[in-house]
Amino acid sequence: DTEVTQTPKHLVMGMTNKKSLKCEQHMGHRAMYWYKQKAKKPPELMFVYSYEKLSINESVPSRFSPECPNSSLLNLHLHALQPEDSALYLCASSQKPGGLAGGTTGELFFGEGSRLTVL
Amino acid sequence: AQTVTQSQPEMSVQEAETVTLSCTYDTSESDYYLFWYKQPPSRQMILVIRQEAYKQQNATENRFSVNFQKAAKSFSLKISDSQLGDAAMYFCAYNTDKLIFGTGTRLQVFP
Numbered sequence A: 001d002t003e004v005t006q007t008p009k010h011l012v013m014g015m016t017n018k019k020s021l022k023c024e025q026h027m028g029h030r031a032m033y034w035y036k037q038k039a040k041k042p043p044e045l046m047f048v049y050s051y052e053k054l055s056i057n058e059s060v061p062s063r064f065s066p067e068c069p070n071s072s073l074l075n076l077h078l079h080a081l082q083p084e085d086s087a088l089y090l091c092a093s094s095q096k097p098g099g100l101a102g103g104t105t106g107e108l109f110f111g112e113g114s115r116l117t118v119l
Numbered sequence B: 001a002q003t004v005t006q007s008q009p010e011m012s013v014q015e016a017e018t019v020t021l022s023c024t025y026d027t028s029e030s031d032y033y034l035f036w037y038k039q040p041p042s043r044q045m046i047l048v049i050r051q052e053a054y055k056q057q058n059a060t061e062n063r064f065s066v067n068f069q070k071a072a073k074s075f076s077l078k079i080s081d082s083q084l085g086d087a088a089m090y091f092c093a094y095n096t097d098k099l100i101f102g103t104g105t106r107l108q109v110f111p
Helices: none
Strands: A004-007 A010-013 A018-025 A031-037 A044-050 A053-057 A064-070 A073-079 A087-094 A114-118 B003-005 B010-014 B019-021 B024-026 B033-039 B046-052 B064-069 B074-079 B088-095 B099-101 B105-110
Touching: A004 A087, A010 A018, A018 A031, A018 A087, A031 A073, A044 A064, A044 A073, A053 A064, A073 A087, B003 B088, B003 B099, B010 B019, B019 B105, B024 B074, B033 B064, B033 B074, B046 B064, B046 B074, B074 B088
Parallel strands: A010 A114, B010 B105
Antiparallel strands: A004 A018, A018 A073, A031 A044, A031 A087, A044 A053, A064 A073, A087 A114, B003 B024, B019 B074, B033 B046, B033 B088, B064 B074, B088 B099, B088 B105
């Protein structure tokens, strides 16, 4: 199984709603990532979890709250979002954190993304 | 700081022809990995090819090959015998403790 599965594929929410994005992988990877991607732009890193612990937070607003319940699951909790938060949210995983320093290629495996629209 | 630059926002190629996408990067590291990812309209980022910096031999995956010039910090992607399904955004990426993406090149393939 070389898949990263994201749900839901599409989400529409109001600015007062609370919702969550979910990501799952069964490749035994120990690093998981959340990226935000605007149209025609490259993905921007939001969070990195290494061995189920948050290792990188790229100064993301607190209305985005990540959670890693176990080594296979990654959630992104959304609350009080703004219309400018509308984007494609990509989840990814890699064998280990740290890329070459971690003894791996650093290749990321991506899910299909969750398209979020905030009204 | 590491940066990745793709100077071609858009490229086009005719089916069955060859196209080269450019990428340059900046780093002070000696060992690292470079990647080309493809993102079709279906949205999923798919790895096209990987290059290890300490290997002088250019990586090849079927119709995809790279021209890796370490001294020049250049990492271009050549697509041979282009197919309609190659149409996508292509991102060059450099790996450190996190993956750094270039700005992308949109490739159109014409029949």
